[in-house]
Amino acid sequence: MDDVVDLLVVKVGGSLVSEKARRDHLDHDALAGYAAQIADLHAAAPGRVVLVVGGGSIGHGAVRHLDADDPLAPLPLTRATFDVKWSWVRALRDLGSRCFPVQVAAICVLGPRGPEVSFGTVRRLLDHGILPVLAGDSVLCADGALRVFGSDHVPAVAVRGTPGRTRVAVLTDVPGVLAGGPGSQEVIPEITPGSSAEAFRRIWPAAAHDTSGSMGGKLTALLDHARDGAECFVLRGDPTAPDLRFLLEGRGRWPDVPHTRIVADTTG
Amino acid sequence: MDDVVDLLVVKVGGSLVSEKARRDHLDHDALAGYAAQIADLHAAAPGRVVLVVGGGSIGHGAVRHLDADDPLAPLPLTRATFDVKWSWVRALRDLGSRCFPVQVAAICVLGPRGPEVSFGTVRRLLDHGILPVLAGDSVLCADGALRVFGSDHVPAVAVRGTPGRTRVAVLTDVPGVLAGGPGSQEVIPEITPGSSAEAFRRIWPAAAHDTSGSMGGKLTALLDHARDGAECFVLRGDPTAPDLRFLLEGRGRWPDVPHTRIVADTTG
Numbered sequence: 001m002d003d004v005v006d007l008l009v010v011k012v013g014g015s016l017v018s019e020k021a022r023r024d025h026l027d028h029d030a031l032a033g034y035a036a037q038i039a040d041l042h043a044a045a046p047g048r049v050v051l052v053v054g055g056g057s058i059g060h061g062a063v064r065h066l067d068a069d070d071p072l073a074p075l076p077l078t079r080a081t082f083d084v085k086w087s088w089v090r091a092l093r094d095l096g097s098r099c100f101p102v103q104v105a106a107i108c109v110l111g112p113r114g115p116e117v118s119f120g121t122v123r124r125l126l127d128h129g130i131l132p133v134l135a136g137d138s139v140l141c142a143d144g145a146l147r148v149f150g151s152d153h154v155p156a157v158a159v160r161g162t163p164g165r166t167r168v169a170v171l172t173d174v175p176g177v178l179a180g181g182p183g184s185q186e187v188i189p190e191i192t193p194g195s196s197a198e199a200f201r202r203i204w205p206a207a208a209h210d211t212s213g214s215m216g217g218k219l220t221a222l223l224d225h226a227r228d229g230a231e232c233f234v235l236r237g238d239p240t241a242p243d244l245r246f247l248l249e250g251r252g253r254w255p256d257v258p259h260t261r262i263v264a265d266t267t268g
Numbered sequence: 269m270d271d272v273v274d275l276l277v278v279k280v281g282g283s284l285v286s287e288k289a290r291r292d293h294l295d296h297d298a299l300a301g302y303a304a305q306i307a308d309l310h311a312a313a314p315g316r317v318v319l320v321v322g323g324g325s326i327g328h329g330a331v332r333h334l335d336a337d338d339p340l341a342p343l344p345l346t347r348a349t350f351d352v353k354w355s356w357v358r359a360l361r362d363l364g365s366r367c368f369p370v371q372v373a374a375i376c377v378l379g380p381r382g383p384e385v386s387f388g389t390v391r392r393l394l395d396h397g398i399l400p401v402l403a404g405d406s407v408l409c410a411d412g413a414l415r416v417f418g419s420d421h422v423p424a425v426a427v428r429g430t431p432g433r434t435r436v437a438v439l440t441d442v443p444g445v446l447a448g449g450p451g452s453q454e455v456i457p458e459i460t461p462g463s464s465a466e467a468f469r470r471i472w473p474a475a476a477h478d479t480s481g482s483m484g485g486k487l488t489a490l491l492d493h494a495r496d497g498a499e500c501f502v503l504r505g506d507p508t509a510p511d512l513r514f515l516l517e518g519r520g521r522w523p524d525v526p527h528t529r530i531v532a533d534t535t536g
Contacts, residue, residue, distance in 0.1 A: 072366055072398070079354050079369075086347050098340055100408070101347075106374035109392050118386035121408065124377050128412030130340070140368070140389065144396030 004250045006164030007126075008045065009155040009230075010038060011052040013172040016237045018056025025057045026087055033239025034171070035091035038131070040243050042097055046129035048248075050122070050158045051099070053088050053135045054151045055081050063138075063148050071145035074138035078105050081135040081151075088133050099131035104149065108157055110141045114224065115153070119161030134158075152221035159230045166230045169247050170218065171237030176260035177203060177219060187258045192265045193223055222262045235259035272518045274432030275394075276313065277423040277498075278306060279320040281440040284505045286324025293325045294355055301507025302439070303359035306399070308511050310365055314397035316516075318390070318426045319367070321356050321403050322419045323349050331406075331416050339413035342406035346373050349403035349419075356401050367399040372417065376425055378409045382492065383421070387429030420489035427498045434498045437515050438486065439505030444528035445471060445487060455526045460533045461491055490530040503527035 014020065017031045042049045055062070055077075062080035066073040085101035092099045102125070107118045122132045136151035155168045176187030179202055191199045196219065203215045222232040233247075235257055246254045251261075282288065285299045310317045323330075323345075330348035334341040353369035360367045370393070375386045390400045404419035423436045444455035447470055459467045464487065471483045490500040501515075503525055514522045519529075 072368070075357070075361070075368065079350075079357075082347075082350050082371075089343070089347075093343070100340070100343065100373070100414075103350075103371035103374045105368070106371045106389055107386065109389055116388070118375065118388050120384070120386050121374055121377055124408055128408070130408075130412070140392055140396070140398075144398070146368075 004165065005048070005167045005248055007048055007050065007158055007162055007166045008041070008247055009050045009052060009158045009166065009168045010041065010244070010247065011151060011155060011168070011170045012038070012054060012237060013170065014054025014056030014059060014151070015173045016171060016239070017054070018058065020057045020060055022057055023061055026084070028087070028091075030239045031087060032091050034237065035088060035097075036095060037241060037244045039092055039095040039097035041245060041247065042099075042131045044245050045248055047126045049131055050126070050155075051088065051131055051133045052151055052154045053084055053133065055084050055136050058084050059136055059151070071143075074146040074148050077136065077138040077148060078103060081137055085133050085135045092131065092133070097131060098129060099133050100125055101133045104134055104137040104154055104157060105139050108137075108139055108149070110139050110147060110149065112142060115139075115149075115156045115160055117157050117161040119157070122157065122161060150217065150221070152218045153224070155221075155225050155230070156228065159225050159228045167247065168222065168225050168230045168232040169244075170222065170232070170234045172218070172234060173236065174215070175236040175258035176234050177215060188260050190261045190263070191219065191223070192263060193227060194265045196223055219262070226262050226264045229264070232262040233259050234262070272433065273316070273435045273516055275316055275318065275426055275430055275434045276309070276515055277318045277320060277426045277434065277436045278309065278512070278515065279419060279423060279436070279438045280306070280322060280505060281438065282322025282324030282327060282419070283441045284439060284507070285322070286326065288325045288328055290325055291329055294352070296355070296359075298507045299355060300359050302505065303356060303365075304363060305509065305512045307360055307363040307365035309513060309515065310367075310399045312513050313516055315394045317399055318394070319356065319399055319401045320419050320422045321352055321401065323352050323404050326352050327404055327419070339411075342414040342416050345404065345406040345416060346371060349405055353401050353403045360399065360401070365399060366397060367401050368393055369401045372402050372405040372422055372425060373407050376405075376407055376417070378407055378415060378417065380410060383407075383417075383424045383428055385425050385429045387425070390425065390429060418485065418489070420486045421492070423489075423493050423498070424496065427493050427496045435515070436490065436493050436498045436500040437512075438490065438500070438502045440486070440502060441504065442483070443504040443526035444502050445483060456528050458529045458531070459487065459491070460531060461495060462533045464491055487530070494530050494532045497532070500530040501527050502530070
């Protein structure tokens with residue numbers, strides 16, 4: 001293995017394990033397939049992998065109709081996404097994988113410059129070769145309100161919490177950021193903050209049932225992680241794929257997998 | 269109100285809302301009664317109250333039969349006690365109380381000198397007048413194993429996390445530490461580390477179904493909090509009592525309520 005990644009954050013999109021239009025739906029077969037890939041990655045690089053799981057319809061259902069007058073309205077999200085984390089932990093444990101679910105709202109608040117992270121517990125889990133399992137959450141802001149902190153933003157907990165070369169890989173239901181919008185097969189190979197305006201023009205508007213803002217929200221979050229120093233990828237997940245170990249390798253060694261890379265401008 | 273307490277940690281014992289011999293039992297009527305008392309306390313002193321809830325049979329059931337060969341065996345406790353916290357949050361929300369459940373395992377690890385706490389999120393919750401709801405948990409130790417960190421120990425999160433005069437009030441099913449053991453009505457009025465050996469001789473052995481070690485474990489934990497500077501009380505909970513506001517007052521103003529006080533030796 002090339003020594004190119006100190007920490008790999010894999011986010012498995014909710015759309016891969018849940019039909020968002022179905023209430024509290026979780027596809028346990030698909031989840032078991034991805035859990036096997038994550039368990040294998042974790043075995044290949046113990047202490048260097050963090051899992052972030054999308055809330056799918058369980059997460060979206062908890063925050064779809066929020067009372068705008070209640071600053072704590074997103075509260076049920078922390079319960080909903082704890083349940084989702086636990087489904088993953090159970091599947092990973094069944095595979096013999098050592099993992100632990102961490103409530104992001106307990107280790108992260110939102111300040112004027114974004115997430116402020118207490119990374120101590122996650123660091124200690126990693127140091128002992130235990131896979132931290134994170135998810136979106138209802139996170140406290142500086143004004144005392146809770147805000148929906150979607151799973152696309154959660155890699156910031158690792159990116160900001162630890163030094164070193166952090167890679168963020170987002171597995172989703174399309175092969176990358178699509179140049180022609182929905183239905184297109186052309187993937188934009190690379191996006192930087194400088195070229196992002198063009199990318200945003202091309203991508204499709206969020207579906208009404210997706211509180212994370214679909215690919216637009218995803219790209220916004222990944223650009224934030226890139227600005228924080230991470231190398232980010234969007235690629236299609238496949239629960240039957242044999243493994244994801246290439247995500248730990250230098251890109252020159254990857255198999256022929258379509259993807260979009262999101263990084264900060266090399267010129268700064 | 270006398271200004272004698274900067275932070276009040278109220279622990280509601282699992283025995284008050286759960287029959288430990290009944291699997292996954294929670295008495296929602298009793299819980300609603302205590303929730304009303306806590307909501308009232310929180311309204312009287314917003315930002316100065318922390319709630320710790322006992323796991324009752326749900327917590328005990330999660331860790332009763334642990335595989336001694338599996339360092340992560342206590343893992344299910346973090347799920348079980350999240351469920352218990354959520355039952356309290358729901359009851360408090362129904363009363364209009366602003367509260368938030370915090371996973372202790374996410375903000376606390378166990379080091380050679382006991383709990384090491386990241387108090388930032390709890391501090392910010394308090395600063396915004398939001399009641400933190402904590403519970404026992406499976407907490408990571410320095411050797412990479414998870415350990416059962418029972419709810420009697422959880423007040424350490426607040427005692428160690430914040431400066432100032434912290435009071436810990438443990439509501440349980442007896443009127444204090446009993447001088448004559450089980451069935452006795454004589455309460456030991458005050459226990460210090462120096463006088464604790466005599467108290468331990470008097471109290472009864474743990475019931476087999478109680479993983480927290482009954483009053484012996486409780487007293488050990490409270491002596492730790494006292495050594496950390498807290499003033500601790502054990503007293504009987506009553507879900508029909510009108511309020512608990514006396515817990516915020518100087519002891520000279522308390523009603524005639526039996527209790528045991530646990531403090532550090534004044535001589536050091």
